[in-house]
Every structure is written in structure tokens, then in C-alpha cells.
Amino acid sequence: MNITIIGTGYVGLVSGTCFSEMGNKVYCVDTQESKIQDLKLGKIPIYEPGLEDLVVKNYDHRNLFFTTSLQEALKDCEIVFIAVGTPMGEDGSADLQYVLDAAREIGEIMQKPLIVVNKSTVPVGTAHKVKRVIQESLQKRDLNISFSVASNPEFLKEGDAVNDFLKPDRVIIGTEDKTSEEVLKELYAPFGRNYDKIITMDIQSAEMTKYAANAMLATKISFINEIANICEAVGANVNDVRRGIGSDKRIGYSFIYAGCGYGGSCFPKDIRALSKIALQSGINPRIINAVEEVNKEQRKILAKKIIQHFGEDLRDKSFAIWGLSFKPETDDMREATSIVLINELVTKGARLKVYDPKAMEEAKTNYLKGVPNITYASSKYEALKNCNALVLVTEWKEFRSPDFDEIKTLLKEPIIFDGRNQYNIKRLQRMGFMYYQIGVKEC
Known part of the structure; x- marks a missing residue:
């Protein structure tokens, strides 16, 4: 099938790449020229295991294309997915600006019948808004082109998104007509070899399911x-x-x-x-x-444990922070616990040495930019040198079985605050560590 994906963010890029992996011809569209040029060169804007290899392979095989021109992308398109951001508005609601802008542009450009699919996470009723916006744009052009709108929410775990898409637990398809339903079922059939994983329903229920x-x-x-x-x-x-x-x-x-x-x-x-x-x-x-x-409140718990142990004044204390991303296998720091922890400790005067396998650049250039008293370490053990305690925030694999003798040697004091309950408390106590976990009486 000929598919267009509007938006080359996390959802759009993974979706478009995985569709192309199954032999579909996919155009990924984005307004950022620099981003499109980087993608053509195989430079991926996010860290996601397995994604870069698939992008490069399918681009080279001419199954996957990148462009800033929606007109080019819609030329032979049968299905267009809207996969743009829906950031949180000031009142907590989803901001649909980019979704509706994409819908408006589709209506201004389309020349033939289309199935328009919301892939973005959107409130119940958004599909009907998208339909209305497209229809209004067609009316301004004095055209009567048939189209349908469907909902197909994503269920991708960061760090395992490619595998989730290629081998889904389920595929939710919300439509208002049988023709669109059958086309989308056919599109997704190769991902399950049968229809057992495909669950069809009305559009509102699909939007709500996400x-x-x-x-x-x-x-x-x-x-x-x-x-x-x-x-x-x-x-x-x-x-x-x-x-x-x-x-x-x-x-x-x-x-x-x-x-x-x-x-x-x-x-x-x-x-x-x-x-x-x-x-x-x-x-x-x-x-x-x-x-x-x-x-x-839970995102503050590590800082509370540290302050309870060392006191309110942390001006003469240094802490090693292992993990900055919100979870392993991603460089994403959006709403990460590490940000809350670091800001709490810095406010108390603490000095921090931080290390993360993938999120260091995100921290430096975005989420921790301008935050004082932070040193970025080149390795997990480098971060420990002359620190009063180790604080584990993100459970990356390389943190799971560290050399505790080395940790004990490098730290000023053998103290570990474990935000993910990774280690054996009895072993660490035998080794002379003070080891704090979540949900375990303090040792």
C-alpha cells in the first residue's frame, strides 16, 4: 500500500519505518527541513534500539521516503496517518493544534479519496473534529472528494517500540465504515499473520482505549x-x-x-x-x-531519604546519580524523576556527578541546562569518585550487576540510595553498605 505519515517524531518514525519493513511504500513528512535531511542520511533524532538499522535499510530499498512536502507524499497515497504531537495545554488537556493543522492541510491538498487515520493520542471526539476540518477545507476548494477518518492509537513502549510494532499485543482500529475497517485490517495483517490481534470498534471507543x-x-x-x-x-x-x-x-x-x-x-x-x-x-x-x-509525591522520595540521612544542608555533600532518562533503553527525559531529584538536591546545595548511557546530551542541552553544581561523568564508576553516596534512578542494564567492591572504594562513604530496588539487601549489608530501598524499612 501507499502510506503517508505526517510527523517524524517517536510514533511517526517508528510507525512509518515498520510499515515500510513490510513492503509498503511510505512517505514520512515533517516541516523541519534539517530533520528530513538528517533522516535521509540515516541520522535518527531519537534513541530507539533497532530503529536506525531499519530506517537505513528501507530508505536504501526505496520503501521509505522523507519529505517536507505533503503534496508530494499524498500524490499516490491511499492511507494517511496523523502522528504529530499532542502536548499538554496549560489546563492539562491535550493541545490539538498540530492534529487539526495536519487535517486542514490534508483537505487543502488531497486530490483523490483517502483514509485519514489518527495515530496521535487524542481525546474522545477528535476524529469528528478532524473530519469536519478536512470537509471545510474541501468545501473552500469547491471539491467533493470522498474520505473517511479512523482512529488507530499506538501502544509503543519506549526502548522496545520496534518490537512492539512488528509483534503487537493488539491493534486497535476504530472506524465508522466497513470499507476503511477492511483496508486497515489488510494493512496490519502481516504484523500478526491473522486477524486475532486486530480489535475493531467505533472511533470513540478506540480513542478512549488508549x-x-x-x-x-x-x-x-x-x-x-x-x-x-x-x-x-x-x-x-x-x-x-x-x-x-x-x-x-x-x-x-x-x-x-x-x-x-x-x-x-x-x-x-x-x-x-x-x-x-x-x-x-x-x-x-x-x-x-x-x-x-x-x-x-513519589518522585520526591529519593530526595527525602537523602535529606533524612544527611540533613537539610547538603552544601558539603556530593552525590553520584546513575540514570537520567525516565526509563532504560531511551534517551527521553520528559517528566523524568531524575529532574525532580536533581533540582531538590541542588536547591539544598549539593554537588552532583551524573551518568547515563544515552541521555547525557539531552540533559546538557535541554533538561538540565543551566542547573548549577552538576558534573557529567564519562562512566558509572567515574561518577562515584569522592561522592558521599550513590543514587540509582534509572535501572539500565549496566547498573544491574556492578562491582560493589569498586563502588565501596570510590565512594567517601558506603551508602546507596536505590530508587528501583535493584540489589540484594542482605549482600550489601554484609559488605558494610548502608542501603536504602523503596518500600523497605531503612537499614
Whole structure:
């Protein structure tokens, strides 16, 4: 099929590349000329395992094209996906400016029937707004070209997005006509070899499914973090509690790891947007609001533990920070716990030596730009030198089995604050470490 993807951000680039991997002819469109030129050279703007190789291969095979011209991209197009950003507005709602701008431009350019698909995460009712905007643009051109609008939300985990797209758990397709449904089912059939993974529904339900899925996962995270805080207060161990409840197949082990809070581009934004959707519909979203409140406090928990141990005045203290990205296998620092932690510690006068396998440049140029008292280390062990304690924030694989003898030698004091409960508490205690976890009574 001939496909156009509007937007070469995280969702758009992964989607377009994976569609091209299945033999489709895909045009990826973006307004940034420099970004398009970089993509043509195989320079990927994000870190995502496996993506660069697929981009280069399919561009060389002429299955994948990059352009700033939507007119060029729509020339032979059958399906156009809108995969632009929906940033959070000042009131917490999703900002649909870029989605509706894309719809308007489609209506101004299209010359033949199209299926227009919302891939961006958008509030319920957005597809109807997109349809209206396209129709208005066609009317201004005095044209009557048939088109349909569908919803096809993405469910991509950063750090495993290529695998998620190529081998999806499910594909949600929301349409209002059978023809569009069958075309989209045919497009996705190679990703599952059958239709078992494809779930069709009305457009509003498809739009809602994305928010509901992220809200459920965020709820599990905030729930186990609240349980962790109770565990600390009563002397229980959340790691044991997790095993106890996770063995119940109705609960399962996924997303019930206690830690220092969730971040990223999806959960925080989507939780707030869903809350706004509910309020606008006359519903008080008590659970959804509580999920965000618990997470907001949880992101401060490492700083609280550090201050409780060292005191409010940290001017003569240095800390090694392992991990800056909001999760492993990505350089994404949006809403990362590390930002909250670093700002809290710097405010108290602390000096920090930070290290992350992939997010160092993002930190320097964007998220920590101008923050004082930060040194960027060349390795995890370099970050430890002459620091009073190690603080683990992001559970990258290279942090999972470090040399604890080396850590003990390099630190001024054998103290570890573990925001992801990665290590064996009994082993570290035997080695003479003071080891702080989340949801475990302080040692």
C-alpha cells in the first residue's frame, strides 16, 4: 500500500519505518527541513534500539521516503496517518493544534479519496473534529472528494517500540465504515499473520482505549508505590509483598515494581488529559487524580531519604546519580524523576556527578541546562569518585550487576540510595553498605 505519515517524531518514525519493513511504500513528512535531511542520511533524532538499522535499510530499498512536502507524499497515497504531537495545554488537556493543522492541510491538498487515520493520542471526539476540518477545507476548494477518518492509537513502549510494532499485543482500529475497517485490517495483517490481534470498534471507543490503557498501567505503578510507603511505615518489605500479590494471576507481576515514580511523554500527559476529559463530561475522576497525586509525591522520595540521612544542608555533600532518562533503553527525559531529584538536591546545595548511557546530551542541552553544581561523568564508576553516596534512578542494564567492591572504594562513604530496588539487601549489608530501598524499612 501507499502510506503517508505526517510527523517524524517517536510514533511517526517508528510507525512509518515498520510499515515500510513490510513492503509498503511510505512517505514520512515533517516541516523541519534539517530533520528530513538528517533522516535521509540515516541520522535518527531519537534513541530507539533497532530503529536506525531499519530506517537505513528501507530508505536504501526505496520503501521509505522523507519529505517536507505533503503534496508530494499524498500524490499516490491511499492511507494517511496523523502522528504529530499532542502536548499538554496549560489546563492539562491535550493541545490539538498540530492534529487539526495536519487535517486542514490534508483537505487543502488531497486530490483523490483517502483514509485519514489518527495515530496521535487524542481525546474522545477528535476524529469528528478532524473530519469536519478536512470537509471545510474541501468545501473552500469547491471539491467533493470522498474520505473517511479512523482512529488507530499506538501502544509503543519506549526502548522496545520496534518490537512492539512488528509483534503487537493488539491493534486497535476504530472506524465508522466497513470499507476503511477492511483496508486497515489488510494493512496490519502481516504484523500478526491473522486477524486475532486486530480489535475493531467505533472511533470513540478506540480513542478512549488508549487513555484507559495508560491510566490502568499508571494506576498499578502508583498503587504499588503507595503500598511501598505503607510497608516502610509498618516494617514490611514491598519486594516480598510484590511476589505475594503478583503470584495471583488476576493481578500479575507487570507494573507492580516499587520505585521512585513514573515519567515519560505518555503517562503524565495522558493521565492529566483523561482527568480533563472526565471533568468536561461531568465526571469526578477520583482514582485518576489520586494516581497523579501519588506519583507527584513519589518522585520526591529519593530526595527525602537523602535529606533524612544527611540533613537539610547538603552544601558539603556530593552525590553520584546513575540514570537520567525516565526509563532504560531511551534517551527521553520528559517528566523524568531524575529532574525532580536533581533540582531538590541542588536547591539544598549539593554537588552532583551524573551518568547515563544515552541521555547525557539531552540533559546538557535541554533538561538540565543551566542547573548549577552538576558534573557529567564519562562512566558509572567515574561518577562515584569522592561522592558521599550513590543514587540509582534509572535501572539500565549496566547498573544491574556492578562491582560493589569498586563502588565501596570510590565512594567517601558506603551508602546507596536505590530508587528501583535493584540489589540484594542482605549482600550489601554484609559488605558494610548502608542501603536504602523503596518500600523497605531503612537499614
